[in-house]
Amino acid sequence: MDSTPAADERTSAAIAHWAPRFVSNGIPLHDFTVTTASVHEWSQWCARWVERGRVHEELGDQALTDGHTRSAGEHLRRAALCYHFGAFLFVEHTDEMFAAHAQAVAAYNRALPHLDPPGRRIEIPYQGSHLVGVLRVPDVPAPPPVVVMVAGLDSTKEEMGAYEEHLHQRGLATLAFDGPGQGEAQRHLPMRPDFEVPVGAVVDHLATLPEVAQRVGIYGVSLGGHYVVRATAFEPRIAACASISGSYRVADNWEGRPPMTRAAYRVRAHLASDEATARFVERLDLSGVAGRATAPLYVVAGTADRLTPHTAGIRIADEAAGPTVLDVVEGGNHVVNNMPYRYRPQVADWMNHRLRS
C-alpha cells in the first residue's frame, strides 16, 4: 500500500520538467528526487528546498570549522542553489520567496572566497543605485577577457556557476550579475526590455577593474538569451555574444506559457495585473533589433523546448548582421539543459576564440 499523497498538478509538472535544469546546474540528483517527492502541494515547495539547503550549509559550516575551505565552498554553493530553487518561481508568496532568495545570496557570499576561481562580490553603479555582480577571475598570467553572464526570468547570478566553469577552464573571467527584475535587483528595479542600459553600466564598471582585459563577451540563457541579443545590438563594446534559448518575441506564445511563468513576469516587472503584463511583454521583441547586432553571435536552440520555440533561435540567427553560428539541438529542451555537453563546451571554445582574436 502506498500512502504517499499524489502531488498536485504544478508540482508534478515541476518534477517532470525541471530535473535536467536542476541537475545540470548543480543540484545532486538524489536531492532533486527526495526534495520534490516531499512536496505534495506547491505551497510547500520553497520551505522544502530551504530545508534541503540547510543540509548543505551545515556541511559547509563543518568544513569551515575543520579548515577545509575548498570543501566549504562546494557545500555552500550547493546550499545557495537549493535556496535559489526554493525561491525561483515562488512569486505568489513573495515574503517567503524574498527570504529564501536572501538565504541564497548569503550562502553564495559565504562560498565565494573558497570557490576555484574565487568570486568577489562587486557593486556596479546604476542610475543612482547599484546592481550586484560576482566577478571570478582564473589564475592566469595576464588579465583575461571577461564574459558577462546574464540570467533569465527565474534564474539569478547564483545559478550561473555551471555555465561559468567551462569559461574559467579556458582562462576566461566571468561577471554574473542581477539585472533589473532579477535576483538582488528584483524588489527595487523592475524588468526592462532595453537591457542594453544595465549591460552598459556593467561594461562601464568593467573598464575600472584592472584584473580583467578590456575585451568583453556576453552569455545569456533563457530570457537572458533574449536580453543579450538586444544588448549586443546597442552596445558596441560587446565583442561576442552567446544566446541560449532566447525568445525572439516573448508575446508570441504568451498564453501558451505556464501560469507560473506569466506570474513571474508580472511580479518581476512590478505590474498589478495580467493585462498589464501581457502589454509589457509586447516590448520584449527583437524585431528590427536582431539585425543591428554586428558582433559575432552563437545561437543555441532546442527542438524540444516547450517554453521558447527553437524557431526563435533560427530567426535571431537569420537576422543577425555579424558572423553567426546557429546550433539547433535535436531533442534539446529549454536552455538545452538536458544535454549540456551539446553546447556548454562548444560555446566556451567559441567564446574563447572570439575574445582572443
Added chain:
Amino acid sequence: MDSTPAADERTSAAIAHWAPRFVSNGIPLHDFTVTTASVHEWSQWCARWVERGRVHEELGDQALTDGHTRSAGEHLRRAALCYHFGAFLFVEHTDEMFAAHAQAVAAYNRALPHLDPPGRRIEIPYQGSHLVGVLRVPDVPAPPPVVVMVAGLDSTKEEMGAYEEHLHQRGLATLAFDGPGQGEAQRHLPMRPDFEVPVGAVVDHLATLPEVAQRVGIYGVSLGGHYVVRATAFEPRIAACASISGSYRVADNWEGRPPMTRAAYRVRAHLASDEATARFVERLDLSGVAGRATAPLYVVAGTADRLTPHTAGIRIADEAAGPTVLDVVEGGNHVVNNMPYRYRPQVADWMNHRLRS
C-alpha cells in the same frame, strides 16, 4: 496510448538502482534516462550504451578536428564511461562485453592527454605480465603524494575519475589501475583475494616514478573497499586508506545478492560453476585481517546499501588497529553514490591531511 513495451525485471532493477551511480560518476542524467528507456530486455543493454558512447565519441572527434582539446578530453571521457557501463555487468555475453570494454579503454586512452590533469597510461610489471594503470599528476611545484585508486567487482579504472577529481583539486596525484579480475586484466588474470600482491606491485612501480612523492595512500570503492583494507593490513608502505562500502565477508549475504552480481564474480574469478564461486568468495573475508591494518583508515558505509550492509563498515572500523574515522551515512546507498557530497570532499580532505602529515 503508450505502446512502449515494459522493460524486463533486470532492466527495471537497473533503472531503479543505478541512476545515482551512473550520474554521480559522470553519465548525464538525460543519457541515463533515454538509454535505459531504450532497453526493453537485458540483452540490449550493452549495445544501447555503446550507441550512446558513439554520440560522445563523435563530439570528441569534432572537438579534436577543431583543435579544442579540452572539450575533446571531456567528450571522450564520457564516451569511455558509456562504453564501460555497457560492459560492466554484461558477463553473460562475454564477447560483447569484452568488445565494449575495449572501446572504453580506447576512448579513455584518447581522452587522457586532454584531461586536467592529463593522464598517462602506465604498465606495471606483475608476475611475468603487467597490470595497466592511469597516472594523473596535478600541476603542483613538488612531486605530490599519490593515491592508488581501486575499483570493485564491476567498475574499472575508467570509472574512477569522479572520485579522483577531489584528490586532484587538493594537489594529490592518483594512480587508478585494473587489478586481477578487473578491466584490462579480467581476461588473463582471475580475481584474487590476497589483493596486497597486486597492490605491492603497484607500490613497487610507484617508487620508480619521479613525478610523485614516495607517500602513498589507497582508496577503494565497493569490492575495492574490501581489497584496500586487506592491502593496508599486509602492505606497510600504505600510509592512509579510504574504504567505501567494502564488504567484511563477501560470503555473508551471498545468496541475497543480485544474480548478475554473482555471475560477475564467477566470470571474473574464472570459475566454471556457481558452487565453485560460492566457495571462492569465502576467501574474501577480513576476519583476522582488518585488525592488522595499522595505517590511518577512513570507512564510509550507507545505511540504505542493499549490496553491502553498513554493519560491514562498522566491523572493519571496530577491528582496525590504527586511527580510524567511521562515517555511516543515513540513507546512503552502495558506495553512497546517491550523496557523494557526504563523503567525496571529506575523504579527499582527510587523505590530503594524512598524506602530508
